Amino acid sequence: MSNLLRMILNKNVFFIYFSILLSVSSFGQEIVRSSIDSTYTEELDEVIVTATRTTRQLSSLPLQAHIVTNKEIKNINSLRLSDIINEQTGLTIVQDHGDGVQMQGLDSDYTLVLIDGAPLIGRTAGTLDLSRVTVGNIQQIEIVKGATSSLYGSEALAGVINIITKNPQQGFGGNLGYRYGTLNSHDISTTLNYKKNKLGISGFANGNSTDGYDLNESDDLQTVDPYHNYTFNLKVGYDFSENTSLSLSGRYFTENQDYIPTEDLAGKNRINEWNAHLKFNEKFNEKWNGYLDFYTTRYKTDSYLNYTEDDSYYSDSFFDQIMLRPEVRIAFEPSKNHSFIAGVGWTHESLDRTDFSNKPIFDAPYVYLQYDSKPIENLNVILGARFDAHNKYESQFSPKAALRYEITDEIAIKGSVGYGYKAPDFRQLYLDFTNSTVGYTVIGYNRVPNVIEELEEAGQITTIVAPVTEFNGNLKAENSLGFNLGIQYKPSTSLSFEINAFRNNIHDLIDTQVIATKTNGQNVYSYININEVYTQGVEINTTYRPSRNLTLSAGYQLLYAKDKSAVNAFENGEIFARLNTGSPSFHLQKEDYFGLYNRSRHMANGKVFYNHPKSKIDANLRITYRSKYGIYDTNNNNYLDDYDSFVDGFAICDLAMNKTFSEHLRLGFGVDNLFDFTDSDYITSIPGRLIYVKLNINF
Amino acid sequence: MKTFKISILLAISILGLSSCSDDDDPVLLDVESSQVTNLHAEQTSDYTTSPPTVAGEFIKFDFSSGNTTESSTDWDIAFRGTSILVNGGEAMGLVSEPERTGEAAAYIVDDTFASVLSISEGSFVQDSAEEFAITSGSGNGWYTYDSTTHIITATAGKILVFRTADGHFAKVEILSYYYDGDTSNDSQYYTFNYVYQPNEGVTTF
Structure with a gap:
């Protein structure tokens, strides 16, 4: 089992924080512009499409939303999406079968991740691995917090992250970026762009590789094995007329990683992912706009392991998910103060994977x-709802309401309430897996009656813990009601302050539960709607721009994430612990319950961005902090309590500097994880200090 | 294996209850709280066969003497690996399984050791052909197995209550499954606290 864990860690751990390199490509024109633009006008210009599926000014939105601009991505010399997400207030990257985002205290499973409005797939165990995404061709990253299933359906329970990639720019241009750093890490990106009259084309390519690293010298295995990956992106846009446009984009990602879980076994992990997105837009008149989207994507992994000694077969596995989605959308704006958007679509998905019987x-x-x-003048109201039918689980109705009221020019109050849900995934319904070395079995909900019958006939069942009749209905979608209430205060153009309180009540959380015991002493597990969980907290963000060349920002999140049945169990005195092995057990009190795993009570960040126009040097220093968290029930009472071992709180400090020499040349230097923080016991995803240099050429 | 006996006169309360009645009261024996350390319950497993062949002698324990015993009849519970069987009920058909000759039974209650002050007669079950009274498997009985660290922890708050082969009562809290309670040492060494009620028919501790 430790081998299994190790494989998992080796497989993807990797990328978190592991800011290897990644030169952010950009167009020549933009570089010139950004050094001229004042920060003030940029802020006014910030528009977001994710929150309403229409273009909205960020600052006037009644929802919790944030934008990471291309300029910020470029200045921090970031490489992968996970690097950037980890620096944002209230978000952190959690390593669990990939680098997933934790938002408002909810796991990666509950955040929908989009590229240009279309979902990324490939959650082999729930987590969507953000390190898959290079930031080389990103225009901006839009983050919307709070349940947003009213627009996006399943998975948009904690919120939505939408990666907006660059569109072809007027003229002909190109860019070449290269970053080299510690761990023999290379990242190379190139962009070619052409747009004239009606036709625009842009092509992007990125290659990323590293030797990996080893935090634990006591064995012969690496903490993270070497890998290399490539991303290709092509966008073609054609404007038939002022009112009619078409765009087609395709993206391909491939990664190869060594896979050495033990000293006796070696193999490879391969990921192949592609998506294609066709968008057609017809502006009928000033009031009516029509959109047609056709999206299809495939995520495929293959792994194998052979014995090191004679290269003979040990195991292999695969995962092959396909999604297809046509959607029609109509926007209607009868007057300046009223607008409607309506959409109808259809999602078709299939999955073929190891340990699935069908x-x-x-x-x-x-x-x-x-x-x-x-x-009225100072009030904005958004009302929305979505209905999802489904052939395998109950239909979902997801309403949402949000409003923002400007009390004065400086102060606004905003609040929203929304329903969010996450459909049971393929694994929770169809898995049929027996661990070959330990002998336990995990069965998807829909497969329980059949598989239990087979096991009983084979004489492998000792006792049935949960009767098979409990699995005759449908597994319910996990669902939540999310509340956000915030105040925006902007006393001057240079200072802004925002505070937001949130609460998410999650019902029907799907968890694994023992449903039978086997004659080999192991258990049979399945998935069942069992838990009620809540996450609540407060998020604070402030930005101060004392001059046009200096920006200071700080963010903080307070979080309580708890399982309601656990709270009750502690209150009822049903939970016990020992101070150490060999000492008698004692009752735990209500206040001894820490909450869910991997949640820090406090998370904070502080950033300083400085630009020196005369020397054309920009520099920034960013600190992210998270307080202690538990990843593991060390005293084995099934709950995370104050007597368990915790990962100590820590801070990571990153420094980046860039000098622009001309319109064509920019050089960068930086240190990620300046103080060389590592924790070989608990955190395999932080490799220690990474020093890099970066070159960017525009043509 | 070492046994410590500490007389802590838990019987006072029992005596107190009956002290107002007449002078014919039988003299009750003291209830003693004891600790057994490093009881070695070796089990071997041969994984080259399918299913694996599990073998080893069951180590029998007698509450009244507070010691392990070789006796074929005068024992209450027996240990092998993580399995604990009682001298009462049906055989499961295991290799080296001792013959059950007594009336022993058991149940597990969630509580602290000190808080278990009396037995619950209706809760007792005996071993059966399918299942031990002290159910086996991680999380099902007295221990939790961590599949990542491979460590077996005596689950906190699991108190084992026994009826002995001859109808007395005892309560047990298992503390550790490792030699000297150190998980870096060898496993299959039990350390546990127990209280034995030596007085016939007394159902309190």
Whole structure:
């Protein structure tokens, strides 16, 4: 089992923090512009499409949202999406079968991740690995917090992250970026761009590789094995007329990683992912706009392991998920203060993977409607709802309401309440897996009656813990009601302050539970709607720009994330612990319950961005902190309590500097994890100090 | 294996209850709290066969003497690996399984050791052909197995209550499964606290 864990860690751990390199490509024109632009105007210009599926000014939005601009990405010399997400207030990257984002205290499973509005797939165990995404061709990253299933359906329970990639720019240009750093890490990116009249084309390519690293010298294994990956992106846009446009984009990602879980076994992990997105837009008149989207994507992994000694077969596995989604959307704006958007679409998904006895297919048609209005001068109200039908689980109705009221020019109050859900995934419904070395079995909900019958006939079952009849219905979608209430205060153009309180009540959380015991002493597990969980907290963000060349920002999140049945169990005195092995057990008190795993009570960040126009040098220093968290029930009472071992709180400090020599040349230097923080016991994803240099050429 | 006996006169309360009645009261024996350390319950497993062949002698323990015993009848519970069987009920058909000759039974209660002050007669079960009274498997009985660290922990708050082969009662809290309670040492060494009620028919501790 430790081998299994090790494999998992080796597989993907990797990328977190592991800012190897990544030159951020950009166009020549932009570089010139950004050094001229004042920061003030940039802020006014910030618009976001994710929150409402229409273009909205970020600062006037009634929802919790944040934008990471291309300029920030470029200045911090970031490489992978996970690097940037980890620096944002209230977000942290959690390593669990990949680098997943934790948002408002909810796991990666509950955050929808989009590229240009279309979902990324490939959650082999729930986590969507953000290190898969290079930031080389990103225009901006839009983050919307709070349940947003009213627009996006499943998975948008904690929120949505939308990666907006660059569109072809006017003229002909190109860019070459290269970053080299510690761990023999290379990252090379190139962009070619052409746009004239009606036709625009941009192509992007990125290659990323590293030797990996080893935090634990006591064995012959590496903490993270070497890997290399490539990303290719092509976008073609054609404007038939002022009112009619078409765009087609395709993206391909491939990664190869060594896979050496033990000293006796060696193999490879391979990921192949592609997506294609066709968008057609027709502006009928000033009031009516029509959109047609066709999206398809495939995520595929293959792994194998052979014995090192004679290269003979040990094991292999695969995962092959395909999604197809057509959608039609109509926007109607009868007047300046009222707008509607409506959409209808259909999602078709299939998955073929190891340990599945069949190849399940999901079909889910959906329809949604949103009304955005300003009934009076200072008030903005958004009402929306979506209905998702599904062939394998209960249909979902997801309403949402949000409003923002400007009390004065400086102070605004905003609040929202929304329903979010996450459909049971293929694994939770169809898995049929028996661990070959330990002997336990995990069965998907829909497979329970059949598999239990087979096991009983084979004489492998000792006792049935949960009767098979409990598995006759449908597994319910995990769902939540999310509340956000915030105040924005902007006393001057240079100072802004925002505070937001949130609460997410999650019902029908799916968890594994023992359903039978086997004659080999092991258990049979399945998935069942069992838990009620809540996450609540407060997020604070402030930005201060004392001059146009200096920006200071700070963010903080307070978080309580707890399982309601655990709270009750502690209150009822049903939970015990020992001070150490050999000492008698004692009752734990209510206040001894720490909460869910991997949640820090406090997370904070501080950033300083400085630009020296005369020397054309920009520099920044960023600190991210998270307080102690538990990853493991060390005293084995099934709950995370104050007597368990915790990962100590820590801070990571990153420094980046860039000098622009001309319109064509920019050089960078930086140190990620300046103080060389590592924790070989608990955190395999932080490799220690990484020093790099970066070159960027525009043509 | 070492046994410590500490007389802590838990019987006072029992005596107190009956002290107002007449002078014919039988003299009750003291209830003693004891600790057994490093009881070695070796089990071997041969994984080259399918299913694996599990073997080893069951180490029998007698509460009244507070010692392990070789006796074929005068024992209450027996240990092998993580398995604990009682001298009462049906055989499961294991290799080296001792013959059950007594009336022993058991149940597990969630509580602290000190808080278990009386037995619950209706909760007792005996070993059966399918399952031990002290159910086996991680999380099902007295221990939790961590599949990452491979460590077996005596689950906190699991108190084992026994009826002995001859109808007395005892309560047990297992503390550790490792030699000297150190998980870096060899496993299959039990350390446990127990209280034995030596007085016939007395159902309190």
